[in-house]
Structures are given as C-alpha cells and as structure tokens.
Amino acid sequence: MKNISLILIAAFFTAWFLYIENLAQIPVFSTKDGPKAVYRGERDLALTFNIGWGDEKAEPILDTLNKEGVKAATFFLAGSWAERHPDIVSRIVKDGYEIGILGYEYKDYRDLEDVKIGQDISKAQEAFRKLNVKNIKLLRAPTGHFDERTLKIAGRYGYTVVHWSVDSKDWNNPGVPAIVKNVNKADKGDIILLHASDSAKQTAKALPLIMKGIQQKGLKLISVSEMIANGEASSREIR
Structure with a gap:
C-alpha cells in the first residue's frame, strides 16, 4: 500500500x-x-491594384487589362473612393475582378486608436454594402502600414489582411522601364503591388510589357482569394 x-x-x-x-x-x-498578414502564396501570380483617390487612371488601366486579356486581378478600393465612383466599381465587378477593402479613408492605422480602426473598417463595409458588392473577405491597410492590432481588429470583422511581396513602385513614377523591371522580379506565388490612383501615371503604359514578362515566365494570373484557397499561403509574423 x-x-x-x-x-x-x-x-x-x-x-x-x-x-x-x-x-x-x-x-x-x-x-x-497569432494574427499574420498574407504576403505571398505557393503558386501562380496575383496582380493587385490599390485605388485610394483620383478620377482619371482607373478606367485606362481597366481598358488595358481588358485589351491584354487579363482575366484575374484584385482591386483594393478605399470606401470613400468607391462611393464617388460607383460606375467604375460596377465595371470592376462586371469585368470579373476581385475587390478588397482599402479602408475607408487614407489613414495610417498605426496612428489610430483601436476604436477608430474599427470605425474606418465598418464605414468601408457600409459603403460597399450600399454598392451591392458582397462577400469581400480581403483587406489591405490604407497606407500599407499596420501592426498586430490591425490584424486582430480586421480578423474580428472577418477579413484577411493582404500585403505584397513585390512592389512595382509605380506610384513614384520612376519610368515605364523601371516599373517593368521591378515587376519582373516576381516569381511563382508572389503578390504584386500596383496602383490605379491618379498618382500612378505610368502604370497603364507599363502593363503590356509586364504581361509580356509574365507570359514569358509561363506564370498564370489568379486572384488573391484563389491564391489563398489553392494552397498554403506564406505569412510573416508581426511582432
């Protein structure tokens, strides 16, 4: 015992x-x-376009994508911009492209209190709801900068935060050759950042050359959601 x-x-x-x-x-x-931001996948390639402001460049870029036969792309739209351009939003959907949220106003989420981040996301949600754009699951921080708080708050609203692995730097207008060179670094699984705001004055001209490079590499273009759904997405831990 x-x-x-x-x-x-x-x-x-x-x-x-x-x-x-x-x-x-x-x-x-x-x-x-804990929460992570998706910045690349395992296969294929994703073109993403940010639109936060402007009236002139979005439609020429859509025209060029159509002309080049691009069937998949993801547009991250600010809610305030979408409200002012419902026809362009409708065209993006009609052309078969995916829409993600770029917040409502162009504010750095790192500078906002938690409640303000939530209010910005909620306001963007309402804007797209009124435009009858449904089932948005992706969010990109308006300025591209975020922290762990942003990821947690976005998760509570049901969004996956999407960053990028290849920056075209087209917003800086470095010249068409420079934009093409930056994008040509992309390989299988990369998420490419481009812009369709008015600050990107050379993007539409660069797109045909970008597409030529992608075709030469034998890569297929897919939406970010398809990239996430069809394989394990690489993510970077936020500390």
Whole structure:
C-alpha cells in the first residue's frame, strides 16, 4: 500500500507539473500562432491594384487589362473612393475582378486608436454594402502600414489582411522601364503591388510589357482569394 501511495503521489505531481507547463506555454503558442498578414502564396501570380483617390487612371488601366486579356486581378478600393465612383466599381465587378477593402479613408492605422480602426473598417463595409458588392473577405491597410492590432481588429470583422511581396513602385513614377523591371522580379506565388490612383501615371503604359514578362515566365494570373484557397499561403509574423 505504501508503494502504491508513493506511485499515486508521484503521478499526481507529474500530471500537475505537465498541466502547469502547458499553461506556461499558452502565451508562447498564442504569439507564434497569432494574427499574420498574407504576403505571398505557393503558386501562380496575383496582380493587385490599390485605388485610394483620383478620377482619371482607373478606367485606362481597366481598358488595358481588358485589351491584354487579363482575366484575374484584385482591386483594393478605399470606401470613400468607391462611393464617388460607383460606375467604375460596377465595371470592376462586371469585368470579373476581385475587390478588397482599402479602408475607408487614407489613414495610417498605426496612428489610430483601436476604436477608430474599427470605425474606418465598418464605414468601408457600409459603403460597399450600399454598392451591392458582397462577400469581400480581403483587406489591405490604407497606407500599407499596420501592426498586430490591425490584424486582430480586421480578423474580428472577418477579413484577411493582404500585403505584397513585390512592389512595382509605380506610384513614384520612376519610368515605364523601371516599373517593368521591378515587376519582373516576381516569381511563382508572389503578390504584386500596383496602383490605379491618379498618382500612378505610368502604370497603364507599363502593363503590356509586364504581361509580356509574365507570359514569358509561363506564370498564370489568379486572384488573391484563389491564391489563398489553392494552397498554403506564406505569412510573416508581426511582432
């Protein structure tokens, strides 16, 4: 009986130790497996366009995509811009392209309180609801800058935050050759950042050359949602 008691006591303390050890590991696992921003996938290629403001460049870019036979692209639209351009939003949907949210106003989420981030996302949601754009699942931080708070808040609203792995730097208007060179770095699984706001004055001219490079590499263009759905998406931990 004495030996059995000792065994039971030892088993109890072993179980208690393992329980406490698991409790101590929870924060570690929570940090490791916490919110992440998708920035690339495993296969194919995704063209993404940000539109935060402007009246002139979106339609020429849509015309060029149509002319080049581009069937898949993802447009991240600011809710305030979408409200002012319902016809262009309708055309993006009609042309078969995916829409993601670029917030409502062009504000750096890192500078906002949690409640303000939530209000901006909610306001954008309402704008797209009124435009009858449904089932939006993707969000990109308006300025491209975000922190762990942004990811958690976006997750509560049901959005996956999407960054990029290749920056065309077209917003800086470095010249068509420079934009094409930047995009030509893209390979399988990359998410490419382009713009269709009025600041991107050279993007439409660069697109035919960009498409030529993509075709030469034998890569297929898909939407970001397709990239995420058809394979494990690489993600970067936010610390």
